[in-house]
Amino acid sequence: MRSPLHCLLPALLLSIAPTIHGQTHDLLIENAQVMTLDPTLGDLRETDVLLRDGRIAEIGQRLTVTDVERIDARGMLLLPGLVDTHTHLWLSAARGQFRNTPQTDYFLLKKHLARHYSPEDIRIGTYFGAVETLASGVTTTVDFFHNLRGPEHWEAARQALLESGIRARLLYGAHDDLKAEQSIDLEHLAEVAAQPAQGNLTLGLGWRGVGEGAPATLQTGRREIEAARSLGLPIAVHSGGARNAALIDSGLLGEDVQIIHATAATNAQVASFRAAGSSLSLTPITEHRVGYGLTLLSDYAAVGRLGLGIDGPALAGSADLFANMRLLALTESAANKAETAIEPRRILELATLEAARSIGMDKEIGSITPGKRADLILLDLNALNMASPGTNDPAALVVYSATTANVDTVIVNGVPLKRGGQLIGVDVPQVLERAQTSISAILNRAGGLPEVKPKL
Ligand SMILES: [Zn+2]
Numbered sequence: 001m002r003s004p005l006h007c008l009l010p011a012l013l014l015s016i017a018p019t020i021h022g023q024t025h026d027l028l029i030e031n032a033q034v035m036t037l038d039p040t041l042g043d044l045r046e047t048d049v050l051l052r053d054g055r056i057a058e059i060g061q062r063l064t065v066t067d068v069e070r071i072d073a074r075g076m077l078l079l080p081g082l083v084d085t086h087t088h089l090w091l092s093a094a095r096g097q098f099r100n101t102p103q104t105d106y107f108l109l110k111k112h113l114a115r116h117y118s119p120e121d122i123r124i125g126t127y128f129g130a131v132e133t134l135a136s137g138v139t140t141t142v143d144f145f146h147n148l149r150g151p152e153h154w155e156a157a158r159q160a161l162l163e164s165g166i167r168a169r170l171l172y173g174a175h176d177d178l179k180a181e182q183s184i185d186l187e188h189l190a191e192v193a194a195q196p197a198q199g200n201l202t203l204g205l206g207w208r209g210v211g212e213g214a215p216a217t218l219q220t221g222r223r224e225i226e227a228a229r230s231l232g233l234p235i236a237v238h239s240g241g242a243r244n245a246a247l248i249d250s251g252l253l254g255e256d257v258q259i260i261h262a263t264a265a266t267n268a269q270v271a272s273f274r275a276a277g278s279s280l281s282l283t284p285i286t287e288h289r290v291g292y293g294l295t296l297l298s299d300y301a302a303v304g305r306l307g308l309g310i311d312g313p314a315l316a317g318s319a320d321l322f323a324n325m326r327l328l329a330l331t332e333s334a335a336n337k338a339e340t341a342i343e344p345r346r347i348l349e350l351a352t353l354e355a356a357r358s359i360g361m362d363k364e365i366g367s368i369t370p371g372k373r374a375d376l377i378l379l380d381l382n383a384l385n386m387a388s389p390g391t392n393d394p395a396a397l398v399v400y401s402a403t404t405a406n407v408d409t410v411i412v413n414g415v416p417l418k419r420g421g422q423l424i425g426v427d428v429p430q431v432l433e434r435a436q437t438s439i440s441a442i443l444n445r446a447g448g449l450p451e452v453k454p455k456l
Contacts, residue, residue: 027051027374027414028065032073033381035394036368037080037353043393049078051374054414058370071416075382076408077394080367081139081167081375082321083355086236086260086281086309089143090122090157092129093435094442095314103449106290106315111176112450113442114147121438122147123156128435130164131426133310133319136404139167139375139412140356140365142281142309144206144236144260146173151188158192162199165417167375169359171236172228173206181216184208186227193231200413204234207257213246225252234360236260236281240292248272258359260309262300263292270302279305279358282350284327285320286311294331297342297350307355321351322402329399345395378409380421 029051034044041059050058050065094113098106117125126143133141145157154172161168172192174184193203205228211217228235235256239247240263247253248269255277262273262280273280280303284295300306308328313319325347332342349355356366364373379398380386383406388397410418417424 026053026068027071027411027416028063028068029071029073029078029376029378032076032078032378033394034059034078034368035348035398037349038367038369041367041369047078049368049376051376051411051414054374056368056370056372056374056376059368071378071409071419073378073409075380076378077381077386077398078368079137079377079379079398080352080365081377081410081412082137082351083307083359083361083366084133084138084141084310084319084321084351085258085307085355085359086283086311087129087133087141087143087319088146088312088314089126089129089133089141089161090117090145090147091125091312091314092132093121093125093314093439095317097439097443098315102452108450108452113446114176115149116442116445117147117149117153119150119152119156121442122153123160124434124438126157126160127164128431129313129319130161130166130168131423131428131431132313134164134166134410134412134417135407135423136319136321137377137379137407137410138310138319138321139377139410140169140361141166142169142171142204142236142258142359144171144173144238146206147175148173148184148206149175151185154188154192158201161201165200165412165415167200167365167373167412169202169204169234171204171206172233174208178208180211180214181220183220183223186224189227190231193233204228204236207235207237209237209239209243210246210250210252212242213249218246218250221250222252229256234258240264244269248276253278256360260311261287261292262303263287265300267302270300273303277305279303279307279360281307281309281358282328283309283311283316284324284331285316288327288331289315289317294335295328296335297328297332298336305354305358306350307358308351318404320404322398322404325351325399343395344399345393347399348395374411374414376409376411377407379406380408 029049031046034047048063172189210221236258238260240261244265253276257278260281287295308324310316310319329342329347333339353366356362365375
């Protein structure tokens with residue numbers, strides 16, 4: 001029998017108080033330029049948005065409300081909070097370690113460092129990544145936790161996300177040293193799935209998939225996905241190259257599966273993903289960085305349910321979904337040798353409403369629609385890189401001009417987590433110091449960089 005978790009956890013972990021983000025405010029955002037991303041509401045000028053009990057209550061001009069806190073949003077662009085459909089927050093403190101040499105190659109160095117992560121390192125890295133992600137205008141993230149080495153590691157990631165206040169789906173994953181025939185801890189998965197939901201956190205399976213279809217991998221993959229399905233959990237899986245075909249041949253795809261990257265998928269494979277009802281997450285910056293090739297939206301558009309993702313601030317360089325939007329737009333125009341190959345609004349949808357739809361959360365988030373969760377961001381239109389008098393359609397401004405530095409305000413579930421460009425209740429110097437200490441100790445324990453075997 002397992003020891004109670006509290007015996008195993010550092011005292012620090014227990015001091016975390018998720019309740020700090022539990023109270024919702026009633027808020028009136030006044031005089032904003034609004035992009036609702038709701039197809040029936042469209043873009044609105046000088047508009048007020050009322051937030052009550054964590055939800056969007058009313059949208060209109062000069063709303064008469066007396067009993068609320070007010071945010072003056074003149075000169076600001078109000079958007080639904082960005083939705084990051086794929087990330088790996090635990091690794092965030094390793095940013096800068098991946099330096100594109102044979103020894104610092106992402107996959108090799110990640111595996112080398114990963115086994116030296118304590119639960120406390122997971123907590124520090126996940127929190128660090130989560131607050132950067134929030135500060136960057138992302139209100140929902142899907143955190144594929146693929147260094148899960150035991151219940152304490154899980155609890156550390158969970159607590160860090162709760163503490164940050166971000167809306168997150170934490171995906172129960174494996175780790176790099178788990179053998180093909182070894183399952184993840186399915187008993188623990190069932191245990192955590194049975195726990196009552198807390199804060200803005202939900203769960204899913206960070207599935208290893210079926211590899212390239214070898215019998216042992218296929219058998220383990222089947223056992224894991226069937227366990228997740230019996231618990232009603234959403235599923236995500238990395239794929240690409242030969243794995244695309246193996247995944248399709250396994251017959252295990254379905255509407256509950258999100259495929260990540262699907263690098264080099266053929267048109268027939270894209271059609272199979274669509275036929276299975278699965279969704280796709282594209283992460284242009286990391287896909288370009290590791291050399292998967294150009295992320296061309298037109299190659300994947302037929303999947304139907306698509307969203308953008310960051311794929312971890314460590315590999316992406318930062319938790320910047322604006323930069324991912326821009327890269328996707330530029331790649332499409334460049335590859336097609338046509339500026340008009342892509343509409344900026346379509347790109348913005350892939351980071352908001354379409355992203356929410358791709359992860360099955362569009363009834364709750366992704367647009368500024370009465371009844372949905374109050375997950376919102378304000379961008380400062382008076383910044384030098386954003387000032388654009390007379391713009392009727394701000395979509396191009398968001399995609400080609402905005403940076404994370406323009407994110408003035410971030411609200412999740414009606415709770416402001418960033419105002420005036422500053423995170424609320426986050427001791428940033430302390431977060432940085434802990435991240436630095438953590439990664440230095442991990443590198444020490446790992447004995448420096450990995451050895452690279454010469455290629456025969
Ligand atoms: Zn990934």
